[in-house]
Structures are given as C-alpha cells and as structure tokens.
Amino acid sequence: MMNKSEKTALLQSASAAKEIEGRSLWRDARIRLFRNKAAVGSMIILGIITLLAIIAPLLSPYAYDQIDWGYIQEGPNWENGHIFGTDGNGRDLFIRVLYGARVSLAVGLLATAVSLIIGVTYGAIAGYFGGKIDSIMMRFVDVLYSLPFMFFVIMLMVVFGRNIFLIFVALGAVEWLTMARIVRGQTLSLRRREFIEAAHATGVSNFKIIFRHVIPNVLGPVIVYMTLTIPQVILTESFLSFLGLGVQEPLTSWGVLISEGAKVIEASTWMLIYPAVFLALTLFCFNFIGDGLRDALDPKDR
Amino acid sequence: MTVMTTAPDKRDNAPILSVRDLKVHFPIPGKGLFAKDRPLKAVDGVDFDLYPGETLGVVGESGCGKSTLGRAILQLIAPSGGQVAWLGKNIVGIPHRDMQPLRRDLQIIFQDPLASLNPRMTIGEIIAEPLVTHKPELGKDEIKTRVKRMMARVGLLPQMINRYPHEFSGGQCQRIGIARAMILEPKLIVCDEPVSALDVSIQAQIVNLLQELQREFDLSLIFISHDLSIVRHICHRIMVLYLGNVMELADRDSIYANPKHPYTKALISAVPIPDPEIERNKERIVLTGDLPSPLSPPSGCVFRTRCPFAQEKCATDVPTIDRVSETQEVACHFHNSI
Numbered sequence: 001m002m003n004k005s006e007k008t009a010l011l012q013s014a015s016a017a018k019e020i021e022g023r024s025l026w027r028d029a030r031i032r033l034f035r036n037k038a039a040v041g042s043m044i045i046l047g048i049i050t051l052l053a054i055i056a057p058l059l060s061p062y063a064y065d066q067i068d069w070g071y072i073q074e075g076p077n078w079e080n081g082h083i084f085g086t087d088g089n090g091r092d093l094f095i096r097v098l099y100g101a102r103v104s105l106a107v108g109l110l111a112t113a114v115s116l117i118i119g120v121t122y123g124a125i126a127g128y129f130g131g132k133i134d135s136i137m138m139r140f141v142d143v144l145y146s147l148p149f150m151f152f153v154i155m156l157m158v159v160f161g162r163n164i165f166l167i168f169v170a171l172g173a174v175e176w177l178t179m180a181r182i183v184r185g186q187t188l189s190l191r192r193r194e195f196i197e198a199a200h201a202t203g204v205s206n207f208k209i210i211f212r213h214v215i216p217n218v219l220g221p222v223i224v225y226m227t228l229t230i231p232q233v234i235l236t237e238s239f240l241s242f243l244g245l246g247v248q249e250p251l252t253s254w255g256v257l258i259s260e261g262a263k264v265i266e267a268s269t270w271m272l273i274y275p276a277v278f279l280a281l282t283l284f285c286f287n288f289i290g291d292g293l294r295d296a297l298d299p300k301d302r
Numbered sequence: 303m304t305v306m307t308t309a310p311d312k313r314d315n316a317p318i319l320s321v322r323d324l325k326v327h328f329p330i331p332g333k334g335l336f337a338k339d340r341p342l343k344a345v346d347g348v349d350f351d352l353y354p355g356e357t358l359g360v361v362g363e364s365g366c367g368k369s370t371l372g373r374a375i376l377q378l379i380a381p382s383g384g385q386v387a388w389l390g391k392n393i394v395g396i397p398h399r400d401m402q403p404l405r406r407d408l409q410i411i412f413q414d415p416l417a418s419l420n421p422r423m424t425i426g427e428i429i430a431e432p433l434v435t436h437k438p439e440l441g442k443d444e445i446k447t448r449v450k451r452m453m454a455r456v457g458l459l460p461q462m463i464n465r466y467p468h469e470f471s472g473g474q475c476q477r478i479g480i481a482r483a484m485i486l487e488p489k490l491i492v493c494d495e496p497v498s499a500l501d502v503s504i505q506a507q508i509v510n511l512l513q514e515l516q517r518e519f520d521l522s523l524i525f526i527s528h529d530l531s532i533v534r535h536i537c538h539r540i541m542v543l544y545l546g547n548v549m550e551l552a553d554r555d556s557i558y559a560n561p562k563h564p565y566t567k568a569l570i571s572a573v574p575i576p577d578p579e580i581e582r583n584k585e586r587i588v589l590t591g592d593l594p595s596p597l598s599p600p601s602g603c604v605f606r607t608r609c610p611f612a613q614e615k616c617a618t619d620v621p622t623i624d625r626v627s628e629t630q631e632v633a634c635h636f637h638n639s640i
C-alpha cells in the first residue's frame with residue numbers, strides 16, 4: 001500500500017508539520033446560524049433587552065419602588081423622565097418594565113437550566129440502559145405528566161406562600177419531562193451506533209459513554225428545545241402572575257405588569273402596551289433563534 | 303490478488319481463543335397478548351479454535367449470524383450458552399471487573415467506517431480513547447505521541463489529529479478505526495466486514511494494511527465477510543456459517559480447492575473466475591430460495607430446504623461435524639458421496 005520512501009516522508013512530516021485545526025460540527029452549525037438574518041437580529045434584540053435589564057438602575061433617575069406623588073398613573077412624558085409613564089402607585093413604568101425583564105428572563109433561564117440538567121441526564125440514562133430501567137423511568141415521567149400541573153403549582157403557592165424560588169422549581173420540574181422524553185428517544189437510536197459499541201469493546205465505563213458519546217450527540221435537538229422552552233416558561237410565569245400567583249410586590253415581572261395594565265386598559269393604555277411589547281418581542285426572538293438553531297444544527301445536507 | 307503467507311504453525315502453540323458450543327438466542331416477543339417469547343437462534347452451537355497470528359475467515363449470507371458471533375466472542379452480546387476461552391480461561395458470564403482488563407487485548411473494527419467514529423470527537427480523541435481508558439498514567443503528551451505514531455503507521459497524516467471524522471473519506475475513516483483498534487496493541491481484532499462499505503479500489507489497501515499490522519504485531523484476526531475473494535486473500539482458515547451453524551471449517555487451500563459441503567460449493571461456485579474458459583466450464587451449484595427464518599430453522603440439517611442433495615435423513619438427523627482431513631471439518635451426512 002505504501003512504499004518505504006512514502007512512509008519515511010509521512011513520518012518526517014509528522015514531526016515537522018503543524019497540526020491542522022479541524023472543522024467541528026459545532027463550528028459548522030455556528031456559521032450556518034450566523035447566516036440566518038432573523039436569528040441574528042433576534043440575538044441582537046435579546047442582547048439589548050438583557051443588557052438594559054442588567055444596567056437598569058443606571059438608566060432612570062427613579063427607583064423601581066419609588067413613588068412619585070406628583071405623577072400618579074400619568075402617560076409617557078419625556079420632560080419629567082417617566083418615558084413610559086407611571087403606574088397607579090406613581091412608580092416609573094420604564095424602570096419597572098426593566099425590573100420585570102430581570103425577573104421574567106431569570107425565571108425563563110433558571111427554570112430551563114433546571115429542566116435541562118435533570119431532563120438530559122434522566123433521558124440519557126433511561127435511553128442508554130433501555131429495557132426494564134427505561135420502562136420504569138419513563139412510566140414515572142408519564143405519571144408526572146398526567147398530574148394537573150397548574151393545580152399543583154397553585155397548591156404549592158397556597159401552602160408555602162408566593163415565592164419566586166418556588167416558581168423556578170415548579171416550572172423546571174415540569175419542563176424536564178419533555179426534555180427527558182426527547183433525549184431518551186435520541187439516545188435509544190444512538191445506542192446501537194457502532195461508535196458506542198466500539199467504546200464498549202474498549203471497556204469505557206457506562207458513565208463515560210453517556211457523558212462523552214451520548215450527550216454531545218443529542219445536544220442538537222436539546223438546544224433547539226431549550227430555546228423554545230425559555231419563552232414557554234416566561235409565558236407560564238406571566239400566566240401565573242396574571243392569576244395573582246407571581247412574584248411579590250414591589251418586585252414585578254412582565255406578567256404582573258401586563259395583568260395590572262389589563263385592568264386599566266381603557267384609562268391608561270401605556271401600562272399594558274409597554275410590558276406587552278417587551279414580552280412579545282422576547283417571545284418572538286426566542287422562537288426565531290430556535291428556528292435558526294434547528295436549521296443550523298440539523299441541515300439536510302449533512 | 304496474490305495468495306499470501308502460510309498459516310502460522312499451530313502445533314507449536316496453544317489456541318489463543320477457544321469457542322465451544324457458543325449460542326446466542328435473542329428472545330423475540332411472541333404474537334398475541336399471552337404468547338411466550340420465542341428464541342431467535344442467531345448463533346446456535348459454534349465451535350472453533352483460533353491461534354496466535356492467525357486469520358480466521360467467517361463467511362455466509364447476510365443474516366446468518368456472523369456479526370452476532372463476533373460480538374458474542376467479545377462479550378458485547380451476552381451469549382445464551384457455551385464457552386469462550388480466552389488464553390485458556392472462560393470469559394462467558396464473568397463479572398464486569400474481571401472482563402475489563404481483558405478488553406485491551408480484544409478489539410473490533412466495523413463495517414460502516416463513519417458510523418463507527420463519534421462525530422463530535424476529533425480523530426486524536428477517538429484514537430486516544432482506549433489509551434485514556436486503560437493507561438491514563440501515561441499522561442497527555444505521551445498519549446498524543448503514541449496517537450500520532452499510530453496515525454502515521456496506518457497511513458494517516460499525523461497533523462490531521464485535530465480534525466473531525468466528517469472531514470475524511472470512507473477509506474481514511476476505516477484507517478482511523480484501525481488505529482483506534484491497534485493503539486493498545488491488542489492480540490485479537492474482530493473485523494466485521496471491514497471493507498464491504500468501501501470502494502473496490504480502496505478495499506485492497508485496507509486489507510493489505512491489516513495484513514501488515516498482523517505480521518508486525520502477531521495479531522489474530524477474525525475476518526467476517528461475504529466476499530469470498532477477499533477472504534481467500536487474507537484468511538488462513540475459513541469457517542462457513544449458515545443460520546448460526548458451522549457448515550464447514552477448513553484451511554483456505556482445502557476449502558477453495560476441494561469444498562465438501564454443498565453450501566460451501568454453492569458459495570464458491572458463485573465467485574467469478576477471471577479465466578473465461580474455466581468460468582464457463584466450472585461446476586455450478588446455484589442457491590435457490592431464501593434464507594429460512596432463524597426463528598423457525600428447518601429440522602435436521604438447517605441447510606436442507608435449499609440443498610440440492612437433501613434426502614430423508616437430512617430432515618430427521620442433525621449432521622455431526624466430521625473431520626475429513628487434518629485441516630478440514632464438514633457438517634453434512636453425505637459429504638463423501640456428493
């Protein structure tokens with residue numbers, strides 16, 4: 001196949017030549033994602049909203065819980081600095097929308113992170129071991145699925161009181177179910193692939209096979225599902241807030257603001273419009289990014 | 303292709319691997335609510351020995367149990383019965399932690415070269431994995447040096463170490479698979495149709511590479527294939543499987559010059575001979591019908607439903623394996639008369 005001189009040449013180049021960087025599938029996906037205009041635009045908008053939420057206190061002369069007695073439930077006004085107007089308690093709506101962003105985004109991200117860690121590990125273990133272990137683990141998921149979640153959350157709130165931490169836990173605890181199902185399905189089909197068998201043949205432990213070979217290969221659909229879970233969680237939190245089960249005053253979230261705005265929709269439209277626009281924009285952005293990621297991570301031509 | 307090397311002299315050596323009455327029965331759920339599982343007899347009583355430095359070919363139609371046999375030997379599928387003795391010690395059903403150290407000597411190469419490489423890992427990580435698993439004490443630099451050395455040995459440019467599988471051709475991927483299998487310098491490699499998915503022009507290169515490595519490292523190979531011309535090129539002995547049963551086991555020259563079993567004759571007569579004169583006049587046994595389901599194999603001789611020589615006895619009695627010469631065994635009632 002190779003003569004001697006070719007072989008020596010190979011060996012020489014081995015020591016001399018510089019290592020060539022590979023093109024990982026992740027890098028390919030990133031390039032495809034950045035070619036997607038809607039996704040890039042969404043990332044920029046989300047980036048701006050996140051940045052605004054983080055530096056919120058620097059942007060307004062008012063604190064989020066500060067009552068401005070002179071301007072109770074007044075419309076937007078650039079001269080007095082209430083650029084989004086004020087609410088029924090005379091608090092600046094601009095700063096409250098940004099503080100709401102903090103809570104809504106944090107709930108979305110944290111609950112999704114919780115669901116990600118539990119769901120991916122759980123699903124990968126069930127799918128990888130299969131058989132009885134899989135049956136038992138997935139029956140458990142089915143049972144949790146069939147519980148009336150909203151009822152469950154409302155009960156928790158009633159018993160333990162309104163608590164933002166409880167909202168994270170409750171939302172994460174529900175979202176991981178779907179994540180586990182997705183990962184388990186993917187893992188089942190991966191399990192029979194030869195590279196997993198090769199790892200077995202070499203004696204790589206099950207734990208390492210799951211974390212080195214299984215999870216990196218199911219991450220594509222997981223990331224897509226994750227970007228679609230974040231807006232779903234934000235929406236659920238808004239819904240809970242709308243029911244009056246959200247975060248506690250004077251803290252706020254978009255859901256709380258929208259619910260307050262909805263009550264005075266005729267007299268003070270601005271109180272509904274501003275938080276609603278931020279919420280809608282965020283939801284759209286996450287969905288565009290999710291779509292972009294789906295196309296980028298699972299191209300037909302691979 | 304040239305016919306190569308004589309078989310290693312096995313009288314001097316104990317077999318490295320002894321397989322006795324090996325069975326793999328997959329439980330298939332029965333039809334109907336309360337039906338019992340039915341056994342699918344993928345491998346049903348296989349015996350053979352393998353010697354150091356030897357290549358044993360395993361041939362047979364698709365679905366006859368070749369891959370299952372290979373995996374059962376490596377304990378990747380738990381055998382349902384029988385024994386696999388590695389270096390004289392049975393390894394069927396031994397605890398996981400006793401099997402673990404043996405795995406460094408037992409490796410496998412697959413048919414689909416790309417599917418056998420994790421798409422998210424670099425070539426370097428893939429080839430290093432067996433080393434990282436069995437010899438983590440070597441340290442990063444030494445492992446990398448060894449990986450590069452092995453890459454060069456199997457004909458890959460070592461500076462490709464950071465590239466990913468999808469950046470390579472099928473033949474190169476198979477070289478990566480071979481490098482991974484070789485990095486621990488194992489004693490046995492099961493090659494499951496390692497060239498069937500490759501271009502014909504590349505097949506010979508890969509086969510030659512395997513032969514070179516075999517000589518260099520005194521490897522034993524179990525070479526699974528359905529291509530009898532490649533098997534003839536690389537194997538010292540050949541085992542013919544049909545529905546999980548051994549039909550014939552003989553050294554290469556005997557089996558090609560003088561096949562005894564009707565199934566072997568049929569397989570060999572289906573291989574075209576380059577000389578048109580001989581090709582036209584050769585004895586031909588054409589296989590008709592399909593492989594019966596391994597869920598309900600024929601009684602007596604499993605080959606009888608397709609055997610042109612089948613007689614009454616074939617339906618009632620299971621043929622025993624007869625030794626027809628020092629180097630040839632065959633499982634047929636009538637191998638002397640046909």
Ligand SMILES: Nc1ncnc2c1ncn2[C@@H]1O[C@H](COP(=O)(O)OP(=O)(O)O)[C@@H](O)[C@H]1O
Pocket residue numbers: 328342343344362363364365366367368369370371596
């Ligand atoms: N995991 C499995 N479960 C059930 N049946 C299987 C399994 N693996 C293989 N088989 C069956 O065992 C038989 C032999 O398969 P295999 O060893 O892959 O054949 P070959 O490699 O010779 O083509 C086939 O009938 C196949 O359907």
Ligand code: SF4
Pocket residue numbers: 563564565603604605606607609610611612613616621633634635636637
């Ligand atoms: S035993 Fe009978 S059926 Fe089987 S191969 Fe021989 S002649 Fe054919």
Ligand SMILES: [Mg+2]
Pocket residue numbers: 368369370494
């Ligand atoms: Mg096979």
